[in-house]
Amino acid sequence: MTAGRLYGLGLGPGDPELVTLKALRLLRAVPVVAYPAPETGDSFARRIVAEWLVPAQREIAVRFPMRPGPPPAEIYERAAAEIAAVLAAGQDVAYLCQGDPLFYGSFAGLLQALPGRCPVVVVPGVSSPSACAAAAAMPLVQRDEALAVIPATLPEAELARRIAAADAAAIVKLGRHFLKLRRILEKLRLLDAALYVEHASWPSERVMPLAAVDPAGVPYFATALVRRRGGG
Numbered sequence: 001m002t003a004g005r006l007y008g009l010g011l012g013p014g015d016p017e018l019v020t021l022k023a024l025r026l027l028r029a030v031p032v033v034a035y036p037a038p039e040t041g042d043s044f045a046r047r048i049v050a051e052w053l054v055p056a057q058r059e060i061a062v063r064f065p066m067r068p069g070p071p072p073a074e075i076y077e078r079a080a081a082e083i084a085a086v087l088a089a090g091q092d093v094a095y096l097c098q099g100d101p102l103f104y105g106s107f108a109g110l111l112q113a114l115p116g117r118c119p120v121v122v123v124p125g126v127s128s129p130s131a132c133a134a135a136a137a138m139p140l141v142q143r144d145e146a147l148a149v150i151p152a153t154l155p156e157a158e159l160a161r162r163i164a165a166a167d168a169a170a171i172v173k174l175g176r177h178f179l180k181l182r183r184i185l186e187k188l189r190l191l192d193a194a195l196y197v198e199h200a201s202w203p204s205e206r207v208m209p210l211a212a213v214d215p216a217g218v219p220y221f222a223t224a225l226v227r228r229r230g231g232g
């Protein structure tokens with residue numbers, strides 16, 4: 001029997017219109033879909049494409065604890081074993097990914113945990129830095145500038161060092177790390193060069209100067225764009 005294929009489907013930042021035609025075609029063709037989800041409640045990746053799921057499709061929710069730090073390896077191992085069994089039985093599986101599958105996504109962890117080799121096809125998706133720059137109508141980088149993508153989860157001194165060294169930065173995973181970031185930007189005199197983008201491409205999208213953000217209400221799906229030279 002021919003083994004099934006594992007598809008990593010990038011679904012973009014949240015607006016269903018930003019799902020690619022290829023991801024949509026494959027999504028509708030596979031007998032099994034898998035996706036990351038919180039311990040209780042809905043998967044955000046699934047929600048992006050909920051209207052296109054086929055009732056006969058089997059669904060595998062891979063549930064991750066919503067606490068800081070890397071998820072336990074057993075979660076990936078269990079999910080990989082379940083998915084590998086489906087593939088070995090000859091069925092294709094699509095793993096749904098918010099944004100791009102290989103840009104800070106659980107798909108990378110799943111790939112590493114798969115026992116043995118299986119055919120894998122990755123469909124790229126619009127990642128959050130591109131979606132946030134589009135929401136802000138702000139170039140990420142121009143000419144000879146380099147872009148740094150920096151997680152706000154880093155310790156304060158390291159975060160400051162990386163921001164200080166960057167021409168331009170997309171700082172992801174804000175949430176409860178927002179105040180730390182704001183403090184750093186103030187110290188580096190970059191607060192006025194920082195834009196805040198929340199829920200890019202969702203109906204609740206907000207774009208504003210980072211200095212104007214209420215730190216109490218910063219969600220996980222928020223990104224800061226910092227560009228030292230502004231006009232490039």
Ligand SMILES: C[S@@+](CC[C@H](N)C(=O)[O-])C[C@H]1O[C@@H](n2cnc3c(N)ncnc32)[C@H](O)[C@@H]1O
Nearest residue numbers: 013099100103127128172173199200220221222
């Ligand atoms: C674990 S990373 C996942 C990135 C995703 N795979 C991608 O390609 O964008 C999650 C971080 O990406 C950023 N992010 C993802 N979607 C976003 C959106 N729609 N608006 C703003 N930031 C977003 C946030 O900083 C969030 O904390």
